[in-house]
Amino acid sequence: MPRYDRDEIARRCGHDSWQQAVEATAHLSQQEAGRVLGVSHPTVRVWRAELGVGVAVARPSAAERKAAFLADPGDPRHGSANGYRNVGCRCERCTEAWTTYQRERRNA
Ligand SMILES: [Zn+2]
Structure with missing residues (x-):
């Protein structure tokens, strides 16, 4: 046109x-x-x-999403075994959740 x-x-x-x-x-x-x-x-x-209007912004990569999670202490995944094992967070709450999870698995 x-x-x-x-x-x-x-x-x-x-x-x-x-x-x-x-x-x-x-x-x-x-x-x-x-x-x-x-x-x-x-x-x-x-x-x-x-x-160049409304061109979709590239989705953040897995590494970027992980970095955002690790940098955000308010993320609800902290304090979960998932945060420790799958996302690789080693904060106190995730480590504790992982320890508890492992202990419960052993005792199951
Ligand atoms: Zn964490």
Whole structure:
């Protein structure tokens, strides 16, 4: 679609340019934005991709999630055997939970 058509579409919806229309609808889903702007949702996707709007942020890696857990003493997984064994936390509460878990397993 040529750019002047994009701008024409945007102006019909009260925006100055298609770039502004994309930014003004960035909080909507592609389908919703398409409805508001009167274009198909794949068109919204293309426009957003060209502007870098709403491009999904990469999910944090396992290592990053682990680092976040270890750095957050308020994380509810602290004080659990899971925190000690699977996430590898060696804080006092996780170590204690692991010790208790092992003791209960031995006595079971
Ligand atoms: Zn812990």
